[in-house]
Amino acid sequence: MATTAHSLRQACADEMSRHPRGFGDCDWLREAFLSVPREHFVPDRVWWPAPGEDGLHTLLDRTVQPQDWLTRVYAPGDPLITQIDDGAVPPTGRAKGAFTSSISAPGVIIELLRHLAPRPGDRVLEIGTGTGYTTALLAARVGAANVVTMEIDGRLADRATERLATLDLHPHVITGDGEPGHLAGGPYDRIVATASVRRIPQAWLDQLRPSGLLVVPLDSPFGWDLLLRLESNGRGAAHGKFLERVEFMRVRGQRKPLPYDGLGWPPEADPEAWRDLRVTAGPEGQQIGLRTGGQEPG
Ligand SMILES: C[S@@+](CC[C@H](N)C(=O)[O-])C[C@H]1O[C@@H](n2cnc3c(N)ncnc32)[C@H](O)[C@@H]1O
Known part of the structure; x- marks a missing residue:
């Protein structure tokens, strides 16, 4: 049937x-x-x-x-x-x-958006429009006019724009490299990437509002990506923790492997203990280390 x-x-x-x-x-x-x-x-x-x-x-x-x-x-x-x-x-x-x-799989997108926790009316930047499906879910929450989405592949961006328009959704779809973000559309309350990075672009941190959230899959030395949520301090730096094991395709400009110690990973990080790692990213680069007490990111 x-x-x-x-x-x-x-x-x-x-x-x-x-x-x-x-x-x-x-x-x-x-x-x-x-x-x-x-x-x-x-x-x-x-x-x-x-x-x-x-x-x-x-x-x-x-x-x-x-x-x-x-x-x-x-x-x-x-x-x-x-x-x-x-x-x-x-x-x-x-x-x-x-x-x-x-x-992306429905379950993965739902998990990403649950952690992103966009609120009605939030300004949102999405990196990696793909088909436009995640964009449509974001638009349902914050309003399409509040969504800026960036896709590096022109044909994919065009098709996503058409599909969204058929549903009468008109977010700002930008064809181009999302690593520099989109300054003119910011500042953003939320930034989400549906392609993973090895190094968090400073532009994303700069374009977040104070207390704004960035949710991004980060490549790890463990053989999988880790979903990371960072909260902005409003001065170009952000702090947070890993939430889940995930697997994403890499942003185009970061496909080539780089040594992990140059990306702020501690030597011999324990794959079993990824939940205990805390991440700070900002103008000094990214640092990843075991939590040391003090205030915990949410
Ligand atoms: C997993 S797909 C996104 C799926 C999308 N969320 C959806 O629901 O259809 C990742 C996308 O990121 C795009 N991408 C890769 N590097 C990029 C970059 N530097 N800037 C913008 N988009 C990029 C790829 O072309 C690909 O379409």
Whole structure:
């Protein structure tokens, strides 16, 4: 029996209501999730990131397998890959390569937004528009006119703008490198990146309001990214802690590995103890170390 987008969205929301890393007590987030048709943001042809023995990822084609495609769109833990090798691989069949854009898994986006905790009317900067889906969720909370979103890939930015406009959402979509942020649209109450960094760009810290929050996946020496939330001191520095283990694609300008000691990581950091690490970032660079007591970031 065919299942509708509406019923799958509801079932996905129910699962994320029960999950410890889901909506929590954020009713607004559940409402936003239920109000945005995720399927509207997913291209007809996407790769499902589960390679076969040959390393190739399966292509899901909406026109050929509409029900499989829709079921995957609403699988809480499944990202769908929308671009491989910066667009060099056409979505015409099974493929492998570096994932360079996706629509992040519902559960991951919900977790990010729960920690970001945007309030109605907040000014928000998003780095990594991708399909525009996260942008639409943000717009549902703060109003599209308060959202600035930056995407480095021009074709992706154009498509996201069109999809958002079809839903009568008109955030400020900027095609370009998000690492310098967008000074003219700030200051921001919230900045969120849906691509990970090795080094937190100083521009993001400079463009945050006092007590503003930055939520960003940070590459770690442990073999995975850690979701980091920093609170601004209003003078270009911010302090905070890691929240969850996550996995994101890197911002384009930071794909190349760098030595971790040059990125403020302590030597021989214990992967089991990441929750005890505290992060300060600012004009002096970023420093990561074990908490030493005193006031704790929220
Ligand atoms: C995981 S995807 C974002 C998914 C998006 N949140 C969604 O819901 O569809 C990461 C995106 O970041 C973009 N990106 C990478 N580096 C960037 C940069 N320096 N500035 C802006 N966007 C960047 C990629 O092109 C990609 O589209």
